[in-house]
Amino acid sequence: MSHVSGHVDPPLPSHVKGHVDPPPPVDAQQEVFFPQAPLQIYPIDLGLAFGLTSAVFTAIAILLAKFSNGSITLFEQILPGFSLASLAGIVIGLFWSLAGGFVLGVLTGVFYNLRLRRYV
Secondary structure: OOOOOOOOOOOOOOOOOOOOOOOOOHHHHHHHHOOOOOOOOOHHHHHHHHHHHHHHHHHHHHHHHHHOOOOOHHHHHHOOOOOOOOHHHHHHHHHHHHHHHHHHHHHHHHHHHHHHHHHO
16 A cells, blocks of 8 residues: 555565465456356367266276186176187277267267257
8 A cells, every 4th residue: 555645556466475365356256156158068178078987987897706716607698709718898888888888979969969958
């Protein structure tokens, strides 16, 4: 502030400790916290996320089964070509797990966006 009558100190630079930028205008805050347009999902991105997550969890289940001398009969029944007996069977199972997760993610994103257009 002013030390002498009529003298005003210049504003502090932003890198000086104690300087706080003023808050954004109320309209900008409202758009950040309460967006007017609903958020759409990108189906391909969601499919990749679901697919990679599915493949990672399948790989973890395969490793646990391999090191504990167990079996994964459910995976062997629902993933064509999957087998713990060979490396090719494991790779095929991981591929089908990734493909199934990808399809599930894409369908989830598409149906979400369809619902969003219909009700919003």
